[in-house]
Amino acid sequence: MSAHRSTVAAAVTGQARLALVGSPNSGKTTLFNALTGLRTKTGNYPGVTVARYEGVARAGGHDLVIEDLPGTYSLAPISPDEQVVADVLDPDNANITTPDAVLVTLDATTLGRSLGLLAQVLQTGLPVCVVLTFTDELARRGGTLDVPALQRALGVPVVSVTCGSRVDLGQLQRLLADSADWQRPVIAPPTEPTAAHAWVKSLTLRACYTVPVADRRTQRIDAVLLHPVWGTLVFFATMFAFFQIIFTVAAPLQDGVQSGFSWLGTLVADHVSNPLLAGFLGNALIGGVGSVLTFVPQIALLFLMISLLEGTGYLSRAAFLMDRLMAQVGLEGRAFVALLSSLACAIPGIMATRSLPSARDRFATMMSAPLMTCSARLTVYVLLIGILVNPDASVGPFGAQGVVMFTLYLVGALSAMATAWVFKAVSSRGGPALPFYMEMPSYRLPRARSIALSVWDSCRGFLRKVGRIILVVTVVLWLLLNLPMRGDAQLRSAGVNPADKPAAATSYVLDHSYAANVGHAVEPAFEPLGFDWRINIGVLASLSAREVFVATLGQVAAAENPDQPTKVLQQMTYTDGPHQGKKLFTPATTAALLVFFLYALQCMSTIGVMRRETGGWRWPAVAFGYMFVLAWTMALLTHVIVGALT
Amino acid sequence: MSIGTLRLHERHARVTPAARQPGAEGRLADLRKGMTAEIVDLDLALGDSTARRLFDLGFVPGARVSVLRKAPMGDPVILQVAGYEVALRKAQTQSVRVRRLS
Numbered sequence: 130m131s132a133h134r135s136t137v138a139a140a141v142t143g144q145a146r147l148a149l150v151g152s153p154n155s156g157k158t159t160l161f162n163a164l165t166g167l168r169t170k171t172g173n174y175p176g177v178t179v180a181r182y183e184g185v186a187r188a189g190g191h192d193l194v195i196e197d198l199p200g201t202y203s204l205a206p207i208s209p210d211e212q213v214v215a216d217v218l219d220p221d222n223a224n225i226t227t228p229d230a231v232l233v234t235l236d237a238t239t240l241g242r243s244l245g246l247l248a249q250v251l252q253t254g255l256p257v258c259v260v261l262t263f264t265d266e267l268a269r270r271g272g273t274l275d276v277p278a279l280q281r282a283l284g285v286p287v288v289s290v291t292c293g294s295r296v297d298l299g300q301l302q303r304l305l306a307d308s309a310d311w312q313r314p315v316i317a318p319p320t321e322p323t324a325a326h327a328w329v330k331s332l333t334l335r336a337c338y339t340v341p342v343a344d345r346r347t348q349r350i351d352a353v354l355l356h357p358v359w360g361t362l363v364f365f366a367t368m369f370a371f372f373q374i375i376f377t378v379a380a381p382l383q384d385g386v387q388s389g390f391s392w393l394g395t396l397v398a399d400h401v402s403n404p405l406l407a408g409f410l411g412n413a414l415i416g417g418v419g420s421v422l423t424f425v426p427q428i429a430l431l432f433l434m435i436s437l438l439e440g441t442g443y444l445s446r447a448a449f450l451m452d453r454l455m456a457q458v459g460l461e462g463r464a465f466v467a468l469l470s471s472l473a474c475a476i477p478g479i480m481a482t483r484s485l486p487s488a489r490d491r492f493a494t495m496m497s498a499p500l501m502t503c504s505a506r507l508t509v510y511v512l513l514i515g516i517l518v519n520p521d522a523s524v525g526p527f528g529a530q531g532v533v534m535f536t537l538y539l540v541g542a543l544s545a546m547a548t549a550w551v552f553k554a555v556s557s558r559g560g561p562a563l564p565f566y567m568e569m570p571s572y573r574l575p576r577a578r579s580i581a582l583s584v585w586d587s588c589r590g591f592l593r594k595v596g597r598i599i600l601v602v603t604v605v606l607w608l609l610l611n612l613p614m615r616g617d618a619q620l621r622s623a624g625v626n627p628a629d630k631p632a633a634a635t636s637y638v639l640d641h642s643y644a645a646n647v648g649h650a651v652e653p654a655f656e657p658l659g660f661d662w663r664i665n666i667g668v669l670a671s672l673s674a675r676e677v678f679v680a681t682l683g684q685v686a687a688a689e690n691p692d693q694p695t696k697v698l699q700q701m702t703y704t705d706g707p708h709q710g711k712k713l714f715t716p717a718t719t720a721a722l723l724v725f726f727l728y729a730l731q732c733m734s735t736i737g738v739m740r741r742e743t744g745g746w747r748w749p750a751v752a753f754g755y756m757f758v759l760a761w762t763m764a765l766l767t768h769v770i771v772g773a774l775t
Numbered sequence: 776m777s778i779g780t781l782r783l784h785e786r787h788a789r790v791t792p793a794a795r796q797p798g799a800e801g802r803l804a805d806l807r808k809g810m811t812a813e814i815v816d817l818d819l820a821l822g823d824s825t826a827r828r829l830f831d832l833g834f835v836p837g838a839r840v841s842v843l844r845k846a847p848m849g850d851p852v853i854l855q856v857a858g859y860e861v862a863l864r865k866a867q868t869q870s871v872r873v874r875r876l877s
Contacts (some may be wrong), residue, residue, distance in 0.1 A: 564867050
């Protein structure tokens with residue numbers, strides 16, 4: 130199983146190792162961040178830690194390695210991420226370093242359930258320290274717990290830590306320094322169901338534990354948000370608002386970034402005299418990479434909204450409401466969350482499938498996740514919708530651009546569902562029926578810090594992608610678009626005077642470049658969709674990452690008019706072939722392109738993650754193949770239908 | 776297979792058929808919204824690992840469970856058990872025997 134060699138960031142040896150174990154959503158990751166200062170993503174959704182994370186904490190003058198494990202309800206694993214926990218805590222498993230001690234987080238509001246997990250951890254014989262979380266919420270909801278009595282009854286150290294309290298944390302840090310001296314229970318508690326239940330019962334009695342009443346606030350909110358009618362309406366309204374916000378709020382910010390880059394472009398044009406260098410800086414870097422960077426506001430906003438949904442606890446409710454729909458295609462609510470994460474990026478979505486117990490569900494979800502509209506598609510959609518739809522047009526009270534965007538997201542989601550159904554139906558392996566269960570956390574106000582960190586991390590990830598894959602591919606493309614070099618004599622002999630018409634010279638070089646040869650070579654395949662060689666180049670290059678398409682068209686546009694790239698694209702015409710002189714980005718072609726991007730798997734990173742998660746090239750090859758065929762066919766249909774209508 | 780893994784396998788719950796008790800006994804799936812019941816036992820049909828998981832989630836004989844909410848079309852349901860809320864599908868609630876409490 131590939132989960133074993135998952136993201137262990139820094140393998141530090143020779144120091145005491147402590148593992149963090151607890152139920153999903155019991156505050157493990159928050160504690161981990163507080164102890165190590167490392168920023169792992171936290172959310173109010175069970176199952177946020179799907180891989181292992183390590184960090185270093187200082188306690189009593191020593192450095193300790195703390196490992197954050199995925200949340201689990203039991204050490205009897207039924208899903209890959211739970212298997213990781215069971216393996217790490219298994220002293221007989223030679224493949225993984227067993228920790229020297231274990232910190233078990235127990236959610237004080239669900240003590241009756243969490244103590245069962247504690248019993249299983251104590252069975253391993255490792256030194257254990259209990260960290261009680263959410264004691265403040267327990268008190269607020271009228272529950273009681275005598276912490277010293279619990280410690281006496283358990284025979285292991287118990288610390289109560291309210292998130293963010295430095296005093297509590299200090300106490301824990303002092304304990305961490307000497308984990309070898311922790312008190313251990315005389316006999317390990319039983320784990321066999323009947324005996325374990327009796328043990329939990331006696332413990333809760335001795336610790337004067339009273340179960341908290343249901344959270345009033347959560348009850349009141351759920352009465353609306355989970356109402357069969359209102360809840361469903363709110364869900365769709367939320368999703369719709371999501372896309373309207375991406376357009377209306379981010380647009381001015383995006384314009385700002387764009388004018389920043391065109392200012393840079395004029396600087397280059399004025400001050401760099403070497404034409405080759407000016408072309409590289411102006412077209413490849415500013416026109417190409419810069420055009421991708423203008424999408425930072427949209428990406429930030431998208432992640433802000435997703436982490437808000439996650440942090441408040443609404444995501445579990447959405448999964449609950451969607452479970453029935455997912456059941457229709459043979460999946461479960463948690464698969465919905467994996468698909469919803471894919472709205473940000475297919476990679477976390479594919480990683481989130483580790484929380485699915487059934488291997489068939491996992492593969493079906495993994496195959497359909499790349500169809501969900503990810504943030505990389507967002508960049509292409511914004512550009513193409515800008516060409517296709519007039520920004521002032523409206524559908525009823527809503528902006529038409531937002532409506533088209535919503536439709537694309539909807540079609541992506543429905544296609545993902547249909548694909549999941551097909552993969553579920555054709556995979557013949559019949560495993561045992563595994564249970565579906567999903568905890569509904571109380572609504573919590575997400576902490577501004579964790580939201581900000583999540584947004585920052587995503588933006589950083591995007592910038593890193595721009596800095597690596599997109600930059601490299603863009604530079605290579607620029608070379609291909611500008612080579613072979615043409616001297617003035619050559620240009621003149623071709624009937625172009627570079628001194629009189631520099632634009633004509635540029636387009637001559639473009640039209641006879643190596644890239645043009647490649648673009649023309651694949652023309653037979655894409656001609657039915659209305660694509661010309663320039664779009665072909667963009668599509669081929671975007672196989673590395675979708676944003677490259679924006680960078681490619683940005684380069685082509687910047688070569689002609691760096692100030693208004695959208696306008697240039699709108700007025701672009703076919704340079705040769707039967708449609709020569711006609712507009713290139715007709716509604717039919719633009720719509721076909723949108724649909725092509727909706728279905729095609731143009732992302733090296735996704736293919737890489739799929740290979741890692743499935744342990745071979747078979748599934749990524751299947752995904753790439755079926756998505757390409759689907760993309761081509763659907764784009765052709767769109768081209769024909771839209772062409773007939775307009 | 777290591778000793779630790781073997782030990783884990785032993786932890787699977789063995790479900791035993793319950794002694795039939797008279798009274799308003801039924802299935803968790805049959806409860807209406809707002810009803811509370813006491814868990815009698817888990818059905819053999821669940822299989823060992825699922826039964827163990829439901830046990831670990833707090834579905835323990837003797838525990839109280841209330842139906843808080845049903846999703847549109849009645850499936851899944853949100854249950855309150857062991858002081859928290861959890862959603863289960865009908866496939867599972869069908870296999871939990873309960874005694875209704877007034």
